[in-house]
Amino acid sequence: MNKRIDRVGRLIDKSKILRFSFDGVSYAGYSGDTLASALLANDQMFVARSFKYHRPRGIVAAGPEEPNALVGLAQGSYFEPNQRATTTELFDGLTAVSQNHWPTLNFDIGAINSMLASFLPSGFYYKMFIHPRSFWKYIYEPLLRKAAGLGKSPVDRDPDCYEYFYYHTDVLVVGGGISGLQAAKRAAESGARVFVVEQGTYWGGRSLVDHAEFKLTDHLTTEDVIDQFVKQLSGMSNVVIRTRMMASGVYDHGYVLIYERISDHHPTLGGPRHRLWRVRARQVIFATGAIERPLVFAGNDIPGVMLASSVRDYLMNYGVACGNRILVVTNNDSAYLTAIQLKKFGVDITRIIDIREPSTSALIETAKANEIEIHFGKAICQVKGKKRVRGVELCDSTGRADLEYVACDTVAMSGGWTPTAHLWSHCGGKLFWDEQKAMFRPDNARPPIGASGKRLAFCIGAANGEMSLSKALLHAQEIGSLASGEGGEGKKTNIIHYKEEESETPILPIWKIPSNAGFNLQNKSWVDFQNDVKVTDIQLSAREGYESIEHTKRYTTLGMATDQGKLSNVNGLALLADALHEPIANVGTTTFRPPYSPISIGSIAGEARADLFQPIRQSPIYEWHSNHGADWEPVGQWHRPYAYLRKGETVFDAVNREVINTRQNVGLFDASSLGKLMIKGPDAGKFLDKMYTNMMSTLKPGKCRYGLMCSENGFLIDDGVVARINEDTFLCHTTTGGADNIHAHMEEWLQTEWWDLKVYVTNLTEQFAQITVAGPKSRMLLEKLDDIDLGGEKLPFMSWIDGFLNGLSVRVFRISFSGELSFEISINSANGLRIWEILMDVGREFDIMSYGTEALHVMRAEKGFIVIGDETDGTVTPQDLNLDWAISQKKTDFIGKRAQERTHFKDPDRWSLVGLQTLDGSVLPDGIYAVEPQNTLIAESEMIGRVTSTYYSPTLQIGIALGLIKRGKDRLGEVIEFAGLNKRTYKARIVSPVFFDPDGEKQNV
């Protein structure tokens, strides 16, 4: 049974009691506790069930490496699954629930999987669920989906908020243990900007648990030295040190993502919950420590089997004894500390089982002096117990000899240490297998490289595989100097030499115990706790030919759990090496990928959610639209009115009303989002001749010309009206979505190909509002406003004029996209709303109505005008759209010209633009495909075209459509068939794409 111990617990404040609940039961903990330490103090060792077999699982670790103690936190919309109890700070009112069981943690139906375990080896689902094929969709998949997944997904919108923070530093130190602090101090003394981050809540790391009272100098203990470091660093203006900051990934050029937990431990604080730091560091020092490895023996997953270092952590940091009778099993010296410390605080240590041959070292002698029983050359045969360890059966280290049963409630195990080299590996650092230390260590000869081509990162302390405190501190000083000089020679002076601790007996690398355990034991020996991977699964995988550790990982799911193999990887790959009779170094590790430990999706999204999800661009007249029933349509990032709904009107009604009114009276349209690029310079005409398929240099000042732009690959990318302002200035209109792209397109050619041309391009899209006044009464309306002469003589079709309307300076273009007599008024954005309101007001006597983008589209389709993005999709040429007239034959070069000379572009079978009219006057579905009529089976029919735009035309009172049809130009009058959904077909006649006013009489009045 677990309990609190007096006189110990560095991190907790026993005067502050916090209430929390787990699975509906209320408990008490102390301020400073983690959820895991508080659960342990309340004797809740069994907290979860495993993923596949639903076996009872207990708390194993005390940090982010914890594979078992995953819980659901909080309630309602704040609920979050799969949170590690070991890194969840306790607060008053915390609620947690256990996962992966039904109906309860104690009684779980899914645990039947455990009995079926022999039928569920690795890869069973690949073998099982393949036959019969038809079962997959209706039986296997629904069942598996129900069973799959860890924890429950939250269903509500996340009510919390998150943010980014961009930060730059010379030296980033990851890890606030003693080595990290020492290196940071050294680097900071050189004047460099230093940033130190620690994932936990306190400074000093493991050394405060393991060596707090060790005398590093004659006067100073480890604890004193750490206090000094923190105090000094906090006082330096070039240093920032922060806790609750986990480096989650390291990327190219010193880019490091750091996950800050701001208010997880204090949910009522307000402000963002997490902050994702996007840090750029010139040099990175990893002082990320090491993680203890479990030993692999039968029953090592039973609640009560824990890492020896974690048992120490719970004792020293939280004052929790993880059991009444604790047995220590180890292959190295470090676990002796657990026994010594527990003994010191009066916890019963049954014995230390040391797999190694008898030997001696300072720690072993101390244990002996403390009257702890040590059994060398022994091993655990298997652990007894179901929901808690009851005892262990011992044997000798090879598995022979008689079994001895020892009662205990906790097993503290240590299989050695693995340097936490994840981050080092993220950015390209390599590892090597150190035989003597039995660990993968960062290879300092093959470090990550930064933008300068020089070394980007260093590993120090336990992360470097250096387990000696004094040696680690010496190295940290050297690296601190080196890093601050950006890879150059660091200063070697003033190095402090700390007292060396006594040496240890070397580790005995052993990957499963006892060493010759049979199948029955190995089949109960867990390697990956969360994913239920056993020794036998790895052996099976090797037998079935998965020789690479990357394959074994995927076949067995070893290391694929939320802890990403922090505990299991090295044991797993060593066991694979064993099964393959290969050296460990040859098997290697799997690839380490960010994040080091899971981070919230919210932090990745940052501020980009709700109304900040993406920018919404608004025209200067936006508010008016909003107040007049605008039904919005996103066009690129713009929100444009699709139609203006009146009371009781459907969108369809509104569009028809707007079209008819514009055709009969006068309509007002906000065209402000159209791109407006001003091109100026002596070579402007020459440049535009290259950009457009048409000849622009011959355009007379005061005139407009419809122009087409192609990509170098010959396809149509944009269109719009070009107006020549004067000899060396042109105004190019682009599509709404095209303004930024076409601006960039022009800049690219100007800067990278024709940089000798004297041309400046300025994007004036947002400087001007643009308003279309269209309809038979448009001229009458405008002439009411001022004495500007807009008559056909003064301002013929396709020309422009500067003037004043109601005293406001405007430029009026006489161009038409509706087929009506139409004027586009360009005015400074600041006056856009004003002129709009004046026009609406004065226009009342002419029955003016505003119209939206849909009415615009209906009217242009009635006239057979194309829209980029409807009639084009990046594979359509101007020729396909019967726009040959806009392609100059005189020019020797324009962008796309050479491409259009390729044979495929001249293929008579190309799909070309036609009008389509259903035989019954109905509206064709959008995007529908035309098929060869002779084929009865639609699925096998050849597709010969598609509908690109389709509308109900209120003017003609029939459905009209534009489409691209194979040899369309030659097929006028032909009736072709379209294949709809659910085997429905439609028949339509190929007609001219100009449905209305083919001679342009209306626009030319």
Added chain:
Amino acid sequence: MLILYCPYCGALAEETELVYGGEAHIVRAGSESTDTEFEAYLFHRKNPKGVHFERWRHALGCGKWFHAARCTLTMEVFGTYSAQTPRPPQYICDAIKFKYPSWSWK
């Protein structure tokens, strides 16, 4: 995520301020080119594991196009330079040769 010096405005610009423009120093095949030449110009691009020359635009900055010489394997940047040059400047070539003595420009 890369960070590059813009040779035009001198800003240290991270990738989110930049737009990538593919391989640098491609010579445009004009209206007189053969189909083969035109195909090569339009579609054939190097994808080396090692030294590469690429085009970048400081789109969310000064708006200028520039070139970068970069090792695609180590991410080392040998330098950034004007886009208005048909070949990399000598000091860039020297920096590359210093690291990879057997390398040569085209």
Added chain:
Amino acid sequence: MSKADDSPVNSSNTGFVKIKKLPSQGMISLRGNLSSDIVRQSVYSAVSLELPDIRKIKVGAICAICWMAPDELLILCPYAEVASRVTRMQSDLKSVHSFVVDVSDARVMFCISGVRSREVLAKLCPVDLTQSEFGVGDFRLTRLAQVPAAFWMQNAEIFNILVSRSVARYGFNLLKSAAQKGSEVGVF
């Protein structure tokens, strides 16, 4: 479509810095050869300021000049005086390849003030905002979250920020969100 946010883009005092949309600011875009005497003289005669260095802003009593690109300046002056200054520069520069144009309505200007105003921008812009790296006189074109932006410091506690007119609301809401109370960072 959901109803758009129609709250006014004006000012906010709810966060740890004050955010204000400034009244219309006169802005003139000048493209030309910035190393030529004629351009330098024309600008000087229009706003009585020397040209700024690379990525700098030159601030005078009522005008300022921002360095946008090697061939581009943004000249700030009172809104009402734009037309006359544009005309003057256009005629001064008639003989050389250049482009002077009124862009006053293309952008809006925000001002954020407070001791922690650096932090607000550091949440939204991928720029080193440490005191030693960015101070009064510096000018930076970059992005503000997802939109292009430019900013400079009026003094140690006040930043001016330019964004496109069409995204004024987005920009304002971004700044407001980044400045919310409880989100102070405390590193600068």
